[in-house]
Every structure is written in C-alpha cells, then in structure tokens.
Amino acid sequence: MSVIYLLLTLSILVAIVFFIAFIYSVKNGQYDDAYTPSVRMLFDDELVIDKIEKQTKD
Amino acid sequence: MKATQCYHCGDSCNDDVIEFDDKHFCCNGCKTVYEIFSDNDLTCYYNFQDNPGAIPNEIKGKYDFLESQEIVDKLLDFSDTNTQIVTLYIPHIHCSSCIWVLENLHKLQSEIVNSQVDFPKKKVRITYNSETTTLKEVVLLLSAIAYEPYISLEDYERGSNKVDRSLTYKLGVAGFAFGNVMFLSFPEYFEVDGYWIETYKNVFRWLMFTFSLPVVFYASKDYFVSAYKGIRSKILNIDIPIALGITVLFLRSTIEIVFDLGTGFFDSLTGLVFFLLLGKFFQQKTYNFLSFERDYKSYFxxxxxxxxxxxxxxxxxxxxxxxxxxxxxxxxxxxxxxxxxxxxxxxxxxxxxxxxxxxxxxxxxxxxxxxxxxxxxxxxxxxxxxxxxxxxxxxxNDVFSKDYKSSFKTITDTISKNFTVAVLSIAIVATIVWLFIDVSKALNVFTAVLIIACPCAIALAAPFTLGNMLRIFGKQKLYLKNTTVIEQLAQIDTIIFDKTGTLTTHKENTISYTGIPLKISEKVLLKSALRASNHPLSRTLYRNFKEEKTIAISSFEEVLGKGISVHQNNTSLKLGAASFVNQELQETSLDTAVHVSFNGDYKGKFSIKNSYRKGVWSLFNALKDAFNLSVVSGDNEGEKDFLQDNLPKDTSLLFNQKPEDKLTVVAQLQKEQKKVAMIGDGLNDAGALAQSDVGIALSENINIFSPACDGILDASRFNKIPAFIMASKKALKIIKLSFILSLCYNLIGLYFAITGQLQPVIAAILMPLSSISIVVFTTVSTNLLGKKIK
Incomplete structure (x- = not known):
C-alpha cells in the first residue's frame, strides 16, 4: 500500500513541473499577445510557396 | 463593376487611374509601394486581405532627427555592438496582411534580422544589424511601404516599461493549489470511517496544508494589505471580511489537523482565493491599443x-x-x-x-x-x-498630478460597511448564546460564522458585472479605462459638451456661397482648377461641385498659402485668400472663406463651416429631462444664436473659454455637488476631461490620438450616449440583485454555522456554488443588457 506515497510524489512532481512551465511562459511574455501567433501560424504555407516560385524562376 | 478601386489602398480611383501590371492604382504612391512588393516577391501581401495598404506620406527630412545618437539611444530597447532592437508603434497595422508583410521585412532589407508584430498593441519589434544599417533607414523603409511609425515625445521619455504580471502569477498559484487540494480532499469527502483513510489521512491533510501556504501568504496578500489600509483609514471595505475569512479558515483548519479534530477547510480556502482572483483578473480588461494617460507629449x-x-x-x-x-x-x-x-x-x-x-x-x-x-x-x-x-x-495644473478619482466609493464599498458590521455582530451574538448552551462549541460556532459569511459572492458580483459591461461597451466602441468608470457614469447628472470637434465634425463641412451667381462655364473652370490643387480647402470645395465636368487646364499656378490662379481661353480665374483675389478686401477672421474672381471681377466667396453631427439635436432632446446640459466652447459667440434656437431651452452656453476656464467650469459644478461628465475631443479639453467625474474623449479615429480621459468614444456612436448611461445604471441594478442573491446563500450558510453543524463538505459545496451562480447570473443579465444598446 505504500505505493500511494510514490504515486503522490510523482503526481505532485508532474504538477509542479507544469506549474513551473506556466510561470516561466508568463514571465517570458508568451501571454502578452495572445492574438498575433494565431494569425502567424497560418502564414507558413504561403512562405513555402513563395520560395518554390522563386527557385523555379531562377 | 463599381467605381474602380485602388488595388493597394482600396480608395476609389476618380478620374486619373494609373494602370500597372494589369492592376489599377489611385496614385503614384500606391503604385510605388506595389512595385516594392512585387520586386521582392512579397505580393502575397494582397492575398490575405483585399486592398490592405495605405497611401505613403511625403516624409522628406521628417526623420532626420534619427541621425542624432542621443535620440536614437532613447528609442532603442536594446543596443549591442552590432545588434539593435527597437519597438515601433505603427497605427496602420489592422489586418493579417500587415502582420505578414511586417514580419517579412528581412526580404526587403537584408540587414533586418527579425521583426515581430504585436497585433493588439499595433507594435512591431525590429532587430537589425546596426553595423550595416541605422534606425533612420529602418524607419524610412517602413514609411516607404506606407507603414510609417508614430514616434512622439512620449517615446523619448518612457522609462523601462515593466508589465505587472503579479496577478497572473497569483492566479496561477491559487489555481494550482485549488486543483491539488480538491483532489487531496476527495478521499475524506466519501470514506469517512474506513481503515484506509485512517492510515493515510495525515499525509493528505499535511499535503493540503502545504499547498495552502503559498495561497495564504502569497496569492491573497493583496486582500490583507487592502484590509489593513481600510482599517487604518477607518473604512470598512469589502476586503476586511475577506481577509478575516481567509485568516480564520487557515487558522481553524491548521488547528483541526494538528489536534486531529477534522480535515479542515483547505478546499474552501484555496477555492475562495482562486475565485476572488479570477474576478479581479476578469475585471482587468485593458485595451492595449489605446492609451488613457496621454498628454501633449504623445502628440509632440x-x-x-x-x-x-x-x-x-x-x-x-x-x-x-x-x-x-x-x-x-x-x-x-x-x-x-x-x-x-x-x-x-x-x-x-x-x-x-x-x-x-x-x-x-x-x-x-x-x-x-x-x-x-x-x-x-x-x-x-x-x-x-x-x-x-x-x-x-x-x-x-494640479488636476494632472493628483489622482482625484481614486477616492471614489464603489458600490461594493458601500455595502461592505453594513455587511461587515452585520457579520461581526452575528458572530459575537451566536458565540455568546453558545457560551450558555455548550461552551465547547462556542469557538467552533464563532469561526464557522466568519468562514461561511466570507463575502466571496459579493466580492465577485461587481467585478463580473462591470467587467462584462466593459467588454460590451468596447464592442459598441466606447472604450473605458476601467470598471469604476461605469459606476461613475451611472451617477452622472450633468453633461458638458465641447462644441468644435465634438458637436461638430471635421469630416463634413457646410459650404455656402455668397456673391454674384456663377455661370456654368465658370463653375467648370473653377472645379477644374480646384482639382489640380492639393490644398485641404481646395479638396473640400472640389467635393462640393458634384455635377460639373472638368476640363484640362493649360496654365495653372498655385501660390502657397495664398491661392490659385488659372488662365484658360482668355478667361483668368483667381481663387483663394481675400488679399490674393482682391486687394481691397480686408481679411476677416470670423470665418474661413475662399474668394473667387474672374478676369479681375470679384464674384463672391465660399464660406466653409464645420457642420454639426447628425443626431446632435435629438441627442440633446433625449438627455434634457434627466441631465443638466451645457456647451462650453473656446470659440467666439458667432454660433450662439443658432445653438440657442436648436438646443433645449435650459442648456447653458459658454463661449470664449480658455482651456483653464473649461477646467474651472467643471470644478465649479462639482462644488455644487454635481456629478459631471465632460465630452470633448481636443487637447484644449484635457483639463476639463481630467477634472470631471467622467471624461470621455470623442474621436473620429480611435487609433490616432485622444487626450487623457476615462473613456474614448468612437465618433460614429456619438448619439448612443444616452444608451450607454442607461446601461450603466442598469448594470448597477444587476449588481444590487446579485448582492441579494448572495445574501441568500450567506443566510443558508449561517443557519449551518449558528446551529454548530458546519461540515467542511457543506462549506466546500456552498462557496463555489454561490460564486458560480453569481457569475452566471451577472454574465447572462449583462449580455441581455448589451443587446439593448444596439
């Protein structure tokens, strides 16, 4: 039954890891701008097409 | 197809369309920007959004000051031997195309290492190689593609602008502890007498104790500080019963687990703090792209x-x-x-x-x-x-250095005084009664009352109602500084309007002609001459001639600041300032006019006046019963009779008011115990806006500029002012209803507390239940209220 100690320790450790990750990301300003990244991620495809076009032109 | 739209900026191309690359452009500026993009494989710019661009401005010499090292150093975020980082505010940022092109600046200029857009703030952070390029070149590049940054004196003076994220941290800590404590308290909720729980309960309890430590000593710190301040200034604010509740919850729970009396109330404790902070967080809505603290510095x-x-x-x-x-x-x-x-x-x-x-x-x-x-x-x-x-x-003036408004007593403060007194007396009476019935339970009852009466739901009612109203107003283009402004708006009884720019608009002008009537051929020549001129007055007048055709003009001369002279088929036309058109005429300062003469014969003048906004008169009529209205203007009395005829009878009109006078007018009314709202637009209203209880700046374009104020209203919603005030009043009613609702929960809880049968599980159910029902009630009712504004 002492496995409960192990499980408790592990689960709390995992929780703390995520908690630290949260604090770290807030500190780095990741939550300051919640809008632009949602637009930015849609651009990547366009950029690739651009590059291919350029290569074929050259 | 409709009138040809410019491929770059979307303006309708009138007469002179420039064709390039099978696309239409309204001017050379737009064409040049398109050329820059097409030369650099950046035409994707036009794919995300139709006509995303702007017409580039003439900026020759404007940014020469960026050659000064001292000024540049003040503007940079970071500077190293070969890398410099600068954050620039670009008002034109408005769509995904803007983000895309600004983040691909390195394709236009290889010295730019990286650029990142912060869309809500309309800012771009550019990293560039300072050995091969300068800030001036970066700014010139941005201006060339019509993303001209706005650099003002304010940027020069700003210190290190640190963002205060402590509330986010506290919310994180409380949420983390709340979640874990809930899990850890589950076993004891259900298996009260089992062998298993007897073996392990101490582990669970002490773990919960550990999790609650950062919540009490870090996350709820603000409540203790605020309660202490309240006691010192002898104000019974809402944070006093909250701080008392948190303290009692923590002490009683700790004592319970130390002496093995029970599980304690760690679940309620962490939940309470989490919900309270959530309310604070929700209330803290900020409009990143607006500033309510601007003074002349952000304009100079x-x-x-x-x-x-x-x-x-x-x-x-x-x-x-x-x-x-x-x-x-x-x-x-x-x-x-x-x-x-x-x-x-x-x-x-x-x-x-x-x-x-x-x-x-x-x-x-x-x-x-x-x-x-x-x-x-x-x-x-x-x-x-x-x-x-x-x-x-x-x-x-003092009004800009002191924070008069911080002394405003909110609705929560008002109720908390009675509430705190009531809770303390119930607790004391109940304890005294129990001292006679069962001494051992007296302390138990005393703490239970303080725990259950902790005004979580009351403290949440105002933040959620007002926070949601703030968002609803924002969607209706009234941007308020914070939630207190809504409460102040609800108490307004006097409204002062500025005249020029507030009641009138600079988007439209009324043009009237006085003099000898013009023949059609003369009008045609006049319109053609106006078309060739770029002067703002010429543009305004040009738009006034709708039906006439235009002809090509052979001889055109524009004298800067004077007027235009044109010779065409033996006809000569002069138009402009009085002195330019006719030597004998004296310049009158009362109105703005363009004078006209043909072949040396003076014909007459076009007077240009600002026109009043649509709906001004009906707005005043809608407001006249409930509010004292006045118009305070810096102009001369030229419009006095006109306004007296059109505005409600008891509207007071004041003219020739200097900026300081406007401030004094507001202060005088406040001395008479009036709650004053000032609605203005220009820098000359800044003093009155700051002095008034609610200062609202009216703005044709909210991105450009508005003086320091409590709220910024988009000019298109000008006639919604009565609706906004009504909605604020109703919002306060919603808060009062929520108070009643939460008092009901408190009464149920008090029954358990006074009778000495408060179990942790009851507290753990009652507290979140009351909080959540308040949040649901306020959100639903404010949304219904918001629908009525439309």
Whole structure:
C-alpha cells in the first residue's frame, strides 16, 4: 500500500513541473499577445510557396 | 463593376487611374509601394486581405532627427555592438496582411534580422544589424511601404516599461493549489470511517496544508494589505471580511489537523482565493491599443529643425530656447509658441481645438504650440520654451498630478460597511448564546460564522458585472479605462459638451456661397482648377461641385498659402485668400472663406463651416429631462444664436473659454455637488476631461490620438450616449440583485454555522456554488443588457 506515497510524489512532481512551465511562459511574455501567433501560424504555407516560385524562376 | 478601386489602398480611383501590371492604382504612391512588393516577391501581401495598404506620406527630412545618437539611444530597447532592437508603434497595422508583410521585412532589407508584430498593441519589434544599417533607414523603409511609425515625445521619455504580471502569477498559484487540494480532499469527502483513510489521512491533510501556504501568504496578500489600509483609514471595505475569512479558515483548519479534530477547510480556502482572483483578473480588461494617460507629449515630435547661423540642425525639443529660429516643414507640428518670420502659415489646430479648417497666418503673427503647418515651410522665432507654452502650461495644473478619482466609493464599498458590521455582530451574538448552551462549541460556532459569511459572492458580483459591461461597451466602441468608470457614469447628472470637434465634425463641412451667381462655364473652370490643387480647402470645395465636368487646364499656378490662379481661353480665374483675389478686401477672421474672381471681377466667396453631427439635436432632446446640459466652447459667440434656437431651452452656453476656464467650469459644478461628465475631443479639453467625474474623449479615429480621459468614444456612436448611461445604471441594478442573491446563500450558510453543524463538505459545496451562480447570473443579465444598446 505504500505505493500511494510514490504515486503522490510523482503526481505532485508532474504538477509542479507544469506549474513551473506556466510561470516561466508568463514571465517570458508568451501571454502578452495572445492574438498575433494565431494569425502567424497560418502564414507558413504561403512562405513555402513563395520560395518554390522563386527557385523555379531562377 | 463599381467605381474602380485602388488595388493597394482600396480608395476609389476618380478620374486619373494609373494602370500597372494589369492592376489599377489611385496614385503614384500606391503604385510605388506595389512595385516594392512585387520586386521582392512579397505580393502575397494582397492575398490575405483585399486592398490592405495605405497611401505613403511625403516624409522628406521628417526623420532626420534619427541621425542624432542621443535620440536614437532613447528609442532603442536594446543596443549591442552590432545588434539593435527597437519597438515601433505603427497605427496602420489592422489586418493579417500587415502582420505578414511586417514580419517579412528581412526580404526587403537584408540587414533586418527579425521583426515581430504585436497585433493588439499595433507594435512591431525590429532587430537589425546596426553595423550595416541605422534606425533612420529602418524607419524610412517602413514609411516607404506606407507603414510609417508614430514616434512622439512620449517615446523619448518612457522609462523601462515593466508589465505587472503579479496577478497572473497569483492566479496561477491559487489555481494550482485549488486543483491539488480538491483532489487531496476527495478521499475524506466519501470514506469517512474506513481503515484506509485512517492510515493515510495525515499525509493528505499535511499535503493540503502545504499547498495552502503559498495561497495564504502569497496569492491573497493583496486582500490583507487592502484590509489593513481600510482599517487604518477607518473604512470598512469589502476586503476586511475577506481577509478575516481567509485568516480564520487557515487558522481553524491548521488547528483541526494538528489536534486531529477534522480535515479542515483547505478546499474552501484555496477555492475562495482562486475565485476572488479570477474576478479581479476578469475585471482587468485593458485595451492595449489605446492609451488613457496621454498628454501633449504623445502628440509632440521629438525633435525639430533649428536654424543656427543659416545652418540647419536637429535639436531635441526640450533644448529649444526663447529666441531660437525654427524651420517647420509641411505637415510638421509646431511644439512651442512662436512668431512667424518667414513664409505663409496655414495652421491646422484640429488636435487642439477640434477646428477643422486651417487658419491663415502672416509673418509677424503669433502662432500657438500644437498647430500643424499645412502649406510649405515656414521659419519661426520661439517665444516660449515647450513647458511654458500656452497649451502645455495646462498640464502644470494640479488636476494632472493628483489622482482625484481614486477616492471614489464603489458600490461594493458601500455595502461592505453594513455587511461587515452585520457579520461581526452575528458572530459575537451566536458565540455568546453558545457560551450558555455548550461552551465547547462556542469557538467552533464563532469561526464557522466568519468562514461561511466570507463575502466571496459579493466580492465577485461587481467585478463580473462591470467587467462584462466593459467588454460590451468596447464592442459598441466606447472604450473605458476601467470598471469604476461605469459606476461613475451611472451617477452622472450633468453633461458638458465641447462644441468644435465634438458637436461638430471635421469630416463634413457646410459650404455656402455668397456673391454674384456663377455661370456654368465658370463653375467648370473653377472645379477644374480646384482639382489640380492639393490644398485641404481646395479638396473640400472640389467635393462640393458634384455635377460639373472638368476640363484640362493649360496654365495653372498655385501660390502657397495664398491661392490659385488659372488662365484658360482668355478667361483668368483667381481663387483663394481675400488679399490674393482682391486687394481691397480686408481679411476677416470670423470665418474661413475662399474668394473667387474672374478676369479681375470679384464674384463672391465660399464660406466653409464645420457642420454639426447628425443626431446632435435629438441627442440633446433625449438627455434634457434627466441631465443638466451645457456647451462650453473656446470659440467666439458667432454660433450662439443658432445653438440657442436648436438646443433645449435650459442648456447653458459658454463661449470664449480658455482651456483653464473649461477646467474651472467643471470644478465649479462639482462644488455644487454635481456629478459631471465632460465630452470633448481636443487637447484644449484635457483639463476639463481630467477634472470631471467622467471624461470621455470623442474621436473620429480611435487609433490616432485622444487626450487623457476615462473613456474614448468612437465618433460614429456619438448619439448612443444616452444608451450607454442607461446601461450603466442598469448594470448597477444587476449588481444590487446579485448582492441579494448572495445574501441568500450567506443566510443558508449561517443557519449551518449558528446551529454548530458546519461540515467542511457543506462549506466546500456552498462557496463555489454561490460564486458560480453569481457569475452566471451577472454574465447572462449583462449580455441581455448589451443587446439593448444596439
């Protein structure tokens, strides 16, 4: 039954890891701008097409 | 197809369409930007959004001040031997195309290492190689593609702007602890007598204790500080019962687990703090792209051109002294009071007074700070330094340094006084009664009352109601500084309007012609002449001639600041200032007019006046029963009779008011115990806006500029003002209803507490239940309220 100690320790450790990750990301300003990244991620495809076009032109 | 739209900026191309690459452009500026993009494989710009661009402005010489190392150093975020980082505010950022092109700046200029857009703030952070390029070149590149950054004196003065994220941390800590404590308390909720729980309960309990430590000592710190401040200034604010509740919860729970009396209330404790912080977080809605703290500094330039021994040099504007000679170019702003020495000045004071029509000045005339030069370069001699100027002196008034509004008593503060007294007396009475019945339970009852009466739901009612109202108002284009403004708006009984720029609009003008009627052929020539001119008055007049055709003009001459003369088929036309058209006529300062003469015969003049906004009269009629109304204007009394005829009878009208006078008018009304709302637009209203209980700045374009205020209202929603005030009043009613609702929960809880049967599980159910039902009630009812505004 002492496995409960192990499980408790592990689960709390995992929780703390995520908690630290949260604090770290807030500190780095990741939550300051919640809008632009949602637009930015849609651009990547366009950029690739651009590059291919350029290569074929050259 | 409709009228041809410019492929770049979306403006309708009138007569002169420029075709390039099978696309239509309204002007050479737009075409040039398109060329830059197509040469650099950046035409994707036009795929994300139709016509995303803007027309680039003429900026020759405007950014020469960026050659000064001292100024550049102040603007940079980071500077190393070969890397510099700068954050620039670009008002034009408005769509995904903007983000895309600004983040691909490195394709246009290889020295730019990286650029990142912060869309909500309309800012771009550019990293570039400082060995091969300069800040000036980066700014010029941005201007060339019509993303001209806005650099003002405010940027020069800003210190390290640290973002306060402590509330997010506290919310994180409380949420983390709340979640874990809930899991850990589950076993004891259900298996009260099992062997298993007997073995392990101490582990669970002490773990919960550990998790609650950061919640009590870090996350709820603000409540203790605020309660302490409240007691010291003898105000029973809502944070006192909260702080008391948290303390009692923690102490009683700790004692319970130390002496093995029970599990304690760690679940309720962490949940309470988490919900309270959530309310605070929700209330803290900010409009990143707006600033409510602006003064003249965010409007004034960083540097101007000084003429020193016939050499031009860029000087920081604080370095300007009385007697200096300055060169003010076209579209530049005059930062000081000065005397015009050379050139003709057309000064646009619209940011200061709201007056749209530029004022003509001759050499020797006095010019006031804050005006924008509209035609050609002028030379001026400085009369006062920046801080001593007529306009900027306003900011030395006390009203800008003191925070008058922090003393406002919110609705929560009002109720909390009675609430705190009631809770404490119930707790004491119940304890005394129990001392006679069962002494061992007396302390138990005392703490239970304080725990269950902890006004979580009451403390949440106002933040969620007002926070949601703030968002609803924001969608309706009334942007408020914070939630307190809504409460203040609900108490308003007096409304003061500025006239020019507030009741009138600078988007539309009324043009009236007085003189000998013009023949059709004369009108055609007049319109054709106006078309060729770029002067703002010419553009306004040109739009006034709708039906006439235009003809090509062979001989056209524009005298800067004077007027236009045209010769065509033996007809000569002169139009412009009175002195230019007809020597005998005297310039009158009362109105703005364009005079016309054909072949030397004086014909008449076009008078241009700001027109009143649509719905002004009905707005006043809607407000007249419930509010004292007045109009305070810096202009002369020319419009007095007209306003008296059109506005409700008891509206008071004041003219010739200086910026300080406007402030005094507001202060005087406040002395008479009136709650004053000021609605203005220009820098000259800044004092009155700051002094009033609610200062709302009306803005044609919310991105550009508005003086310090409590709220910014988009001019298109001007006639919604009564609806906004009504909605604020109803919001306060919703809060009061929520108070009643949460008091019901408190009464149920008190029954358990007073009878001495408060179990942790009851507290753990009652507290979140009351909080959540309050949140649901306020959110639903404010949303219903918001629908009515439309």
């Amino acid at each position: 330039p960083i540097a101007v051109t000084r003429i020193n021994n016939s050499k031009e040099e860029n000087v920081q504007i604080y370095a300007i002294e009385k007697g200096d000679r300055l060169l003010i170019r076209n579209q530049e702003l005059l930062p000081v009071d000065a005397i015009l020495i050379n050139g003709t000045a057309q000064i646009d004071y619209s940011f200061v007074t709201g007056e749209a029509v530029p004022v003509l000045k001759k050499s020797g005339d006095k010019l006031f700070a804050g005006g924008k030069q509209l035609s050609g370069s002028i030379e001026v001699e400085v009369l006062n330094s920046v801080s001593q100027s007529y306009l900027t002196q306003l900011w030395s």
